[in-house]
Amino acid sequence: MPSKRKSKKARQLELIEKIEKEPFVTDEELSEHFGVSIQTIRLDRLELRIPELRERIKKVAQKNYSKVISLRETEIVGELIDLNLNENGISILETTIDLAFKKTKVVKGHHIFSMAESLAMAVINTKVALTGVANMKYRVPVLSGQKLVAKAEVVNQRGNKYFVHVKIYVKTEQVFRGKFILVAIGEE
Helix, strand or coil: CCCCCCCHHHHHHHHHHHHHHCCCCCHHHHHHHHCCCHHHHHHHHHHHCCCCHHHHHHHHHHHHHCCCCCCCHHHCCCEEEEEECCCEEEEEEECCHHHECCCCCEECHHHHHHHHHHHHHHHCCCCCEEEEEEEEEECCCCECCCEEEEEEEEEEEECCEEEEEEEEEECCEEEEEEEEEEEECCCC
16 A cells, blocks of 8 residues: 655655565565655665665575575576575566567466476575476466566475475466475485
């Protein structure tokens, strides 16, 4: 629900609080929340020395990439924003037109699958992992320009097999779910 117009100082104080609570909020969402132009939000961020969304995501992701054992940073599709090995993880992907079919602007399924699979692999604590089984369901088409948020959870481990569930959302709507059995190579 958009706030009533506030003084610049009050808006900036609330902006700081909002970004601390939701570090991945977009300038567009902030603009709507405060009832001001996107340019005003950008000027406020600049004045407050708050980096743009992309830089905030990168900063958080850099901390998490160092925890990943099974993949290199460049092999993870999306930005890794949270990681607890053998427990859970979260990644974000800003979709673009080059990930989509040109005619329909629907993001190609293999990009969505790759996001889910790479997050599933990143979340397990092993040097080498292969996807043994993947059961997936695309629930709703994703259009270029939409932000995907993937959440992975390790639900079970039996020997060298890790059972990982990944759900991908656009805002609050689930657009994909995948159930993976990952096999750790060289572990018994």
